[in-house]
Amino acid sequence: MSSREQKKLQTRHAFFNAVLDLCMTGQSFSSISLRQVTREVGVVPTAFYRHFDDMESLGQALVIEELGSTLAILSQGLQIGRKRSFDRQIAKSIQLFLYTVSDKPRYWQFLVSERFGGSEAVRKAIGNLMKLHAQSLSEDLALQPAFAHINAFDRRLLSEAGVNMFFSWIIDWLELSYSEDHDDEADLAEIEKKKQLMLHNCTRQAQMLFYGAYNWKSSEETRLND
Amino acid sequence: MSSREQKKLQTRHAFFNAVLDLCMTGQSFSSISLRQVTREVGVVPTAFYRHFDDMESLGQALVIEELGSTLAILSQGLQIGRKRSFDRQIAKSIQLFLYTVSDKPRYWQFLVSERFGGSEAVRKAIGNLMKLHAQSLSEDLALQPAFAHINAFDRRLLSEAGVNMFFSWIIDWLELSYSEDHDDEADLAEIEKKKQLMLHNCTRQAQMLFYGAYNWKSSEETRLND
DNA sequence: TGTACATCAGTGAACGCGCGTTCACTGATGTAC
DNA sequence: TGTACATCAGTGAACGCGCGTTCACTGATGTAC
Secondary structure, three states: OOHHHHHHHHHHHHHHHHHHHHHOOOOOHHHOOHHHHHHHHOOOHHHHHHOOOOHHHHHHHHHHHHHHHHHHHHHHHHOOOOOOOHHHHHHHHHHHHHHHHHHOHHHHHHHHHHOOOOOHHHHHHHHHHHHHHHHHHHHHHHOOHHHOOOOHHHHHHHHHHHHHHHHHHHHHHHHHHHHHHHOOHHHHHHHHHHHHHHHHHHHHHHHHHHHHHHOOOOOOOOOOOO | OOHHHHHHHHHHHHHHHHHHHHHOOOOOHHHOOHHHHHHHHOOOHHHHHHOOOOHHHHHHHHHHHHHHHHHHHHHHHHOOOOOOOHHHHHHHHHHHHHHHHHHOHHHHHHHHHHOOOOOHHHHHHHHHHHHHHHHHHHHHHHOOHHHOOOOHHHHHHHHHHHHHHHHHHHHHHHHHHHHHHHOOHHHHHHHHHHHHHHHHHHHHHHHHHHHHHHOOOOOOOOOOOO
């Protein structure tokens, strides 16, 4: 790759980083202006068009090129169904998940905030990502003997419910993580206690869902009408 | 109440409606401008300040004054734990929930989109609403014999997981509802089939969670460390 | 290797536009006597 | 009931500002011979 191409890719990543940083200041992606982004990157506004058609394309590219790999890494790490001890595996997986989230806060904050946000392209890109993630979780669960009695369709439903549940924790968890950085040291113990409590509660919620699935009979019809 | 006060209240509601309508066009609340709202209401931009300090306050008031009652009505209608037949009760409750959502699409779309959106005041107001809703669901569940063995703490966790699950369906459900209005008549049967399938899938997801809770032992500790 | 030309990421001036907010105002409604 | 004054929701002109996008440009990097 030529040094010119390298430099361009570098700037492209700077655009992604600028968006993520700006989104951490409390504003949503659709309220961020093209000029704000270029200012953050350190280029002139017109340079934007060398990389993207408009903000919508930038957001879409960010999700597809940057956030996709984050989710993929998580999927690979989880492997929730690969181990024997089903019970402890849930607790460990939740722990891994939440600390993965803390590790790249900007990525997860963006995913959650913009999942139902103002940009259609971004919404769709995130939706696709989550479907892929649910698919991958579903395949993992298929390996777990405890779920052998659940058919593929129900396993997919379970995975989607699981992924949605995991995502519902992210914002609260990140808020706890942030307070860790800003509060004085005396409170650190207090925050750590809160994090342990949240880990505990999230694990319990996940257990209710997955125990439910464990006790589930795929053969049983769900009738809607009386 | 004087006719002048009545007129003012009317305009205040017109502001709420304007925001909801504008949010249905695909843009997020934080990207809507003050002038857009006043244009939609049909008053001059400066008239805005007779009612609200800024857009942030408008959003907050909208959630507290308008959307709170919507959720309250739903809670009242659900009463998920009040009936004997626990199994069928889930199916009926999901059905009621989704049709409540279709009934006031703008309200639910706003709640979901802005739950993690760009306005802190709105985010917090919606968070409070959802906590209240989870609380009310938890109290309902306490009346259901099937959950008598679950302690109050776990019941609260279950309720929060449930409310999050319900909210995760809303956007997909509304998209189905919208397509009903816009597609040609030939496809109506197709869409109705999709809605029935989604009702079926949502019910199954809810059953997994609540069956899980049914099989849950509150006495069992959730240990996090090895 | 050296030269002449092509490419193209980033520049900088300029544009018209919608924005939030100020201010002094109008005129219908409400109140005090 | 009639009059004189107060209130205040909505008006309309004006402001300075940041916005997205256009255009012709610069100068470093890449390529062909």
